[in-house]
Amino acid sequence: MKIPFNTFERQVARLQPEIDAAIGRVLQRGWFILGPELEKFEAEFAAYIGVPYAVGCNSGTDAIELCFRALGIGPGDEVITSPLTAAFGVFAITAAGATPVFVDIDPLTYNLDPNQIEAAITSRTRAIMPVHLYGQPADMGAILEIAEQYELFVVEDCAQAHGGRYRGQRVGSLSDVAAFSFYPTKNLGAYGDGGMVVTSSPAVAERVRMLRNGGQRSRYVHETVGLNSRLDELQAAILSVKLGHLDTDNARRREIAARYDALLAGGPVETPWVAPDVEPVYHLYVVRTPERDALMAHLAGQGVGTLVHYPTPTHLQGAYQSLGLGPGALPQAEAAAREILSLPLYPELTDDEVAWTAQAVHQFAGVLAR
Numbered sequence: 001m002k003i004p005f006n007t008f009e010r011q012v013a014r015l016q017p018e019i020d021a022a023i024g025r026v027l028q029r030g031w032f033i034l035g036p037e038l039e040k041f042e043a044e045f046a047a048y049i050g051v052p053y054a055v056g057c058n059s060g061t062d063a064i065e066l067c068f069r070a071l072g073i074g075p076g077d078e079v080i081t082s083p084l085t086a087a088f089g090v091f092a093i094t095a096a097g098a099t100p101v102f103v104d105i106d107p108l109t110y111n112l113d114p115n116q117i118e119a120a121i122t123s124r125t126r127a128i129m130p131v132h133l134y135g136q137p138a139d140m141g142a143i144l145e146i147a148e149q150y151e152l153f154v155v156e157d158c159a160q161a162h163g164g165r166y167r168g169q170r171v172g173s174l175s176d177v178a179a180f181s182f183y184p185t186k187n188l189g190a191y192g193d194g195g196m197v198v199t200s201s202p203a204v205a206e207r208v209r210m211l212r213n214g215g216q217r218s219r220y221v222h223e224t225v226g227l228n229s230r231l232d233e234l235q236a237a238i239l240s241v242k243l244g245h246l247d248t249d250n251a252r253r254r255e256i257a258a259r260y261d262a263l264l265a266g267g268p269v270e271t272p273w274v275a276p277d278v279e280p281v282y283h284l285y286v287v288r289t290p291e292r293d294a295l296m297a298h299l300a301g302q303g304v305g306t307l308v309h310y311p312t313p314t315h316l317q318g319a320y321q322s323l324g325l326g327p328g329a330l331p332q333a334e335a336a337a338r339e340i341l342s343l344p345l346y347p348e349l350t351d352d353e354v355a356w357t358a359q360a361v362h363q364f365a366g367v368l369a370r
Helices: 009-029 036-047 060-070 086-096 140-150 202-212 235-244 246-264 292-301 318-323 331-339 351-367
Strands: 053-057 078-081 099-102 125-129 155-156 177-181 195-199 216-218 285-288 340-343
Touching: 009 235, 036 053, 036 195, 036 216, 036 340, 053 060, 053 155, 053 202, 053 318, 060 086, 060 195, 060 216, 078 086, 086 099, 086 216, 086 318, 099 318, 140 155, 140 351, 155 216, 246 285, 246 351, 292 351, 331 340
Parallel strands: 078 099, 078 125, 125 155, 155 177
Antiparallel strands: 053 195, 177 195, 285 340
16 A cells, blocks of 8 residues: 555545636636735635634745734844744744744643743743644643733744644634644645734734735835735635635544554554643644654555654754754754654545554564564
């Protein structure tokens, strides 16, 4: 059996009649940028998250940058965040002119550890950016309490957690402002790229709308230096279709994760731990073993595709050497990066494929015993 880590063919086949109709509607209208499809999707997505405002943009990275620029965070300011994440989210902090400050992760959830935050706060700290990694919401209660005590903004990176809940509330609705990515592999993914900023603040929403469109409120009047970062009509129409399937797809992801949990029990890997009071959406199903590289090779030999998210914590990337954080600075993130492995998980994955993958993992225990 050949099981790809991810595949779009099955999803496209399942949704193609609706997608074709949405694309046809845009083509017939002949309006491709900042039009009615985007307005419709922004309203739908805001309602889904449970906030008044949503503003579409070009990517998840741009969405994060727009969050910080709309809050007035820039040169001289510091943003506390996690080192175990896609580096693109951290690049957005830098693009806004601010400096990322990394603190270590909780070894169970892999999310930002609230117990490490206060020691990292300085007079230059302006915000905390938790990342809802792998689709599990971060400990927002503790993070928001610290932010309130120190008068800091909270910006949620929701790129991997569309639809996730913390204490019954959707991620993205818990903070001052939040960013989503619609990269194709996300739980809600475009057939291209895209992002969204969501907020309950009318002032922040208006600022983001201006910044994403070259700093304009009216055409050819550039009040400030902005971005060219607009979610196009085709992607908005496609995402509107896919939003209608998101909860069903997330339920299937949770079902697959539960199957993995049961089938991998007693095996050679540590399965995901889910924090109380959260409803994860399993963007990724990440197991852990000190023999990660050998397991990855074994699964490849059994036809199972896997990936590592992420093999090098951001504080050890060459892009951030200037921060002076060498190996050993953030031991939990570094240890996790050496041992984590993402197994296939997407709504179209079959029960037989889950069983095959789990069986292959158990076979690895026999390989280790030789």
